[in-house]
Amino acid sequence: MLESLKEESLAANLLLPKFGIVNLTFGNVSVVDRERGIVAIKPSGVAYGELRAEHIVLVDLNGSKVEGELNPSSDTPTHCCLYRNFPEIRAVVHTHSVYATGFAQAGCGIPCLGTTHADYFYGEIPVTRKMTADEINGQYELETGNVIVERFRKLxxxxxxxxxxxxxxxxxWGKSGEKAVETAFAMELVAQMACHAFTVNPEPRLIQQHLLDKHFLRKHGADAYYGQGKKST
Amino acid sequence: MLESLKEESLAANLLLPKFGIVNLTFGNVSVVDRERGIVAIKPSGVAYGELRAEHIVLVDLNGSKVEGELNPSSDTPTHCCLYRNFPEIRAVVHTHSVYATGFAQAGCGIPCLGTTHADYFYGEIPVTRKMTADEINGQYELETGNVIVERFRKLxxxxxxxxxxxxxxxxxWGKSGEKAVETAFAMELVAQMACHAFTVNPEPRLIQQHLLDKHFLRKHGADAYYGQGKKST
Amino acid sequence: MLESLKEESLAANLLLPKFGIVNLTFGNVSVVDRERGIVAIKPSGVAYGELRAEHIVLVDLNGSKVEGELNPSSDTPTHCCLYRNFPEIRAVVHTHSVYATGFAQAGCGIPCLGTTHADYFYGEIPVTRKMTADEINGQYELETGNVIVERFRKLxxxxxxxxxxxxxxxxxWGKSGEKAVETAFAMELVAQMACHAFTVNPEPRLIQQHLLDKHFLRKHGADAYYGQGKKST
Amino acid sequence: MLESLKEESLAANLLLPKFGIVNLTFGNVSVVDRERGIVAIKPSGVAYGELRAEHIVLVDLNGSKVEGELNPSSDTPTHCCLYRNFPEIRAVVHTHSVYATGFAQAGCGIPCLGTTHADYFYGEIPVTRKMTADEINGQYELETGNVIVERFRKLxxxxxxxxxxxxxxxxxWGKSGEKAVETAFAMELVAQMACHAFTVNPEPRLIQQHLLDKHFLRKHGADAYYGQGKKST
Structure with missing residues (x-):
């Protein structure tokens, strides 16, 4: 069981360079076993080309190491914070992909400008607030998780x-390592499309609510009809 | 005959990743057999790496499935609407290529700024109007086809x-699967060039009508002289 | 002799996709044999993957075909015009590379913003004037050459x-097919750098004349000291 | 010993095309042996695909050739100036990577907008002042080093x-050829992210000092805890 968890974590981590959303060692994926309360996460500062299943570190939901010779990613407390507060997720991905990071540096959420976005995200991808000096100088990686959780109080x-x-x-994040990485890639893609839209028109068109509803709900929820899950209408 | 139609559809779908104009499963190509009124289209949500001819779904011109185990693309009603209204086309391509989608999200057509554009498109690539709530909440994919057809009333x-x-x-769209994908790629290319032009000069130079005529007509129509089709002048 | 001319033309044409400065069939290279007055040029509309030496078309300096089964590039009269007016060049390259074409569509020359530019071009890469209706509707490709020549009257x-x-x-253009393609690639590179500079600062810094002189002249002319041609100072 | 120095220099030079931060021959790496005062640097104008260890040129700290058949990079006096003035560095890299060069041409330093930047650079990456005519017309490459050193008087x-x-x-620059190239790549990456941030918001958010301190210091200095160097906290 834990071997398969480590394998899922490894496979998801190796998807990051395949999708082109990681550079150097800026990125990591974890997967959680909810029954046992164990998280399988990338070790800190190890190159993707050298990563093998035995390098994956196991920690508990408080981030304490349970198994593994290497140090877990320094972002481990952020991952664990998300697992504790978002009970229905099974995997977390962090990258510094260039377009999404561009928005984070611009101080702007990624507005929902089109159906590509709406197929994955039911509205703007939000940006967190400025952290306080105490949060940064205290348990920084944990507090990073906390500001994310705070941002989702009404989302x-x-x-x-x-x-x-x-x-x-x-x-x-998502229900599996693979799905969470796909979502991280979709975010980078819509960030790139939005960046090009801003180049052409500094005030691009927000998607209308009806179209957002339509696209998100045809892929998600009880009435979804996209893909091979049920008979198409 | 239908096998060759499925093969043409498969080959055209596989050109999408080759040209770099598709990400994830955002894209599909269909090809029509006009005599039989049968459309061969990509199944919904199937990865390009796994796509084979037997996956291609056959539908009639109203989008009803005629053959195939999988669901056709959720965009099938849009494709069929175009086939019914544009009688001279044999293939339809839909992508979310990043620069062209950037324009769609900016709410702008792609203006004709140069001869690359004029070689493929005889003027601005237009953008459709905002759809109504009824259109979106009704037969959305069909109505998407309808707003396209409406946009071409005078084009x-x-x-x-x-x-x-x-x-x-x-x-x-185009006269074959391959040609339609080439056109989709040319659109992405001119969207990228236009995006760079906007970066350099927020008010780029529209092509003059004479030059547009010259380039479009040297490749299209009775007096074309580009390529190996007739003796060059 | 003419075989080696065709081989040089072929090799230079095949450098275009290698440098990533050609898409579809938008690009061509010619090389001239000055003694015989023969130009070896890419045939019109042939894909780069299929191009072989026997496809290269030979024309005289007026663009009339001398040898070859295929039609020469439709841009042949432009190439020949440049050979007739610029007596010291041996090769001509035409592409629609995306950043340089972005500048052409913005209606702007590529300003000399840095030493990368100065290493290849002794000042702004100029843009031609608007062509008249008569020029476009007459011998268009020849007139394209003429507006280029006109633009260089004082350059x-x-x-x-x-x-x-x-x-x-x-x-x-340049002294060999390979060198001319390298120059076309350098132009695309400085167009890209300039585009990024405009993004960061709508009024980027022009290079100062002393620095332009220094970089251009250390690579060109009697006192050049870059590379392995003479002892470095 | 000198063979291993040449091998380190070769390996670092070959990382430049691998990271995609070099085009044509615009880039070079040197590595210094501090005990012997010998610098191993790329020869001038040699293509990366042809570069072998025996081509690496050895010069002393004043740039005079000690060993090697080829001319050293024309930038050698800049490298040597940095070695003489920055006693704790072992390697120097110079590139014309497109985004970082875009900032140099915009006349702007790369502002510290995020943690990717802060992980490598403790603040803005500065831009040097305009060089004087005398500096350019005199020992230009040496003076290029001098304006860099001058810029770091208070940094x-x-x-x-x-x-x-x-x-x-x-x-x-850095403690090894490999590390210096990694730093050059990180600079290009943060330049790209900053460029996208400027596209989205012409006035992007500077990182706050606390966050800059946190990220730089968790990777550098006595209390660093990133990676596998010490037990994670």
């Missing part, structure tokens, strides 16, 4: 499975 | 074989 | 071996 | 291991 983390941490970069 | 769909659906993305 | 075509044709795209 | 070259030379391009 549904299943409907908008991603966030930008201000002056930092994107996080995404 | 020649053979001279401008592409469109941007507002807040959504590009569609292109 | 040295050896010091600035490239130009942007307004609303069209770049041409470059 | 710590270990905390900010990179610079932009105005209207020219980036230099980076």
């Amino acid at each position: 549904n983390y299943l409907d908008i499975p991603a966030v930008l941490v201000l002056n930092h970069g994107p996080f995404a | 020649n769909y053979l001279d401008i074989p592409a469109v941007l659906v507002l807040n959504h993305g590009p569609f292109a | 040295n075509y050896l010091d600035i071996p490239a130009v942007l044709v307004l609303n069209h795209g770049p041409f470059a | 710590n070259y270990l905390d900010i291991p990179a610079v932009l030379v105005l209207n020219h391009g980036p230099f980076a």
Whole structure:
């Protein structure tokens, strides 16, 4: 069981360079076993080309190491904070993908400008608030998780499975390592499309609510009809 | 015959990743057999790497499935609407290529700024109007086709074989699967060039009518002299 | 002799996709044999993947075909015009590379903003004037050459071996097919850098004359000291 | 010993095309042997695909050739100037990577907008002042080093291991050839992110000082806890 968890974590981490959303060692994926309360996460500062299943570190939901020779990612407390507060997610991804990070550095959420966005995210991908000096100088990585959780107080983390941490970069999550990485890639894609839209028109067109509803709900929820899950209408 | 139709559809779908104009599963191509009134289209939500000829779904011109185990693309009603209204086309392509989608999200057509554009499109690639709530909440994919057809009431769909659906993305069409994908790629290319032109000069130079005429007509119509079709002048 | 001319032309044409400055069939290279007055040029509309030496077309300096089964590039009269007017060049390249074409569509020359530019071009890469209706409707490709020549009346075509044709795209030239393609690639590179500079600062810094002199002259002319040609100082 | 120095220099030079931060021959890396006062640097104008260890040129700290058949990079006096003035560096990299050069041409330093930047650079990557006519017309490459050194009078070259030379391009340095190239790549990456941030918001958010401190210091200095160097906290 834990071997398969480590394998899922490894496979998801290796999807990051395949999708082109990681550079150097800026990125990591974790997957949680909800029954045992164990998280399988990338070790800190290890190159993707050298990563193997035995390098994946196991920690509990408080981030304490349970198994593994290497140090877990320094972002581990952020991942664990998200698992504790978002009970229905099974995987977390963090990258510094260039367009999404551009928005995080611009201090702007990624507005929902089109159906590509609406197929994955039910509205703007939000940006967190400025962290306080105490938060940064205290348990910084934990507090990073806390500002994400705070940002979602009035938002549904299943409907908008991603966030930008201000002056930092994107996080995404999902029901599996593979799905969370796909969501992180979709976020980068819509960030790029939005960037091009801003180049052409500094005031691009927000998607209308009806179209947002239509696209998000045809892929998600009880009435979804996209893909091979049920008979198409 | 239908096998060759499925093969043409498969080959054209596989050109999308080759040209770099598709990400994830955002894209599909269909090809029509006009005599039999049968459309061969990509199944919904199937990855390009796994796509084989037997996956291609056959539907009639109203979008009803005639053959195939999988669901056809959810965009099938849009494709069929275009086939019913644009009698001289044999293939339809839909992508979310990033630059063209950027224009669709900016709410702008792609202006004709140069000869690259003029070689493929006889003027601006237009953007459709905002859809009504009824259109979106009703037969959405069919209505998407209808707003495209409406946009071409005063335009020649053979001279401008592409469109941007507002807040959504590009569609292109042509006389074969391969040619339609080439046109979709040319649209992405001119969208990228136009985006760079806007970066350098927020008010770029529209092509003059004489130059547009010259380039479009040297490749299209009775007096064309580009390529190996007739003796060059 | 003519075989080696065709081989040089073929090799230079095949460098275009290798440098990533050609898409579809938008690009061509010619090489001239000055003694015999023969130009070896790419055939019109042939894909780069299928191009072989026997496809290269030989024309005289007026563009009349001397040898070859295929039609020469429709841009042949432009190439020949440049050979007739710029006696010291041996090769001409035309592409629609995306950043340089962006400038041509913006109606702007590529300003000399840095030493990358200065290493290849002794000042701004100029853009041609708007062509008249008569020029476009007459011998268009020849007149395209003529507006380039006109633009260089007060410029040295050896010091600035490239130009942007307004609303069209770049041409470059040089002493060999390989060198001319390298120059076309350098033009695309400085166009990209300039585009990024405009994004960061709508009024980027022009290079100062002393620095332009220094960089251009350390690579060109009697006192050049870059590379392995003479002892470095 | 000198063979291993040449091998380190070769390996680092070959990382430049691998990271995609070099085009044509615009880039070079040197590595110094501090005990012997010998610098191993790329020869001038040699293509990366042809570069072998025996081509690497050895010079002393004044730039005079000690060993090697080829001319050293024309930028050698700049490298040597940095070695003489920054005693704790072992390698220097110079490229014309497109985004960082875009900033150098915009006349702007790369502002610290996020944690990607802060992980490598403790503040803005500065741009040098305009050089005087005398500096350019005199020992230009040496003076290029001097304006870099001048720019760092009030800055710590270990905390900010990179610079932009105005209207020219980036230099980076570090404790090894590999690390210096990694830093040059990180600079290009943050330049790209900053460029996208400027596209979205012409006045992007500077990182707050606390966050800059946190990220730089968790990777550098006595209390660093990133990676596998010490037990994670």
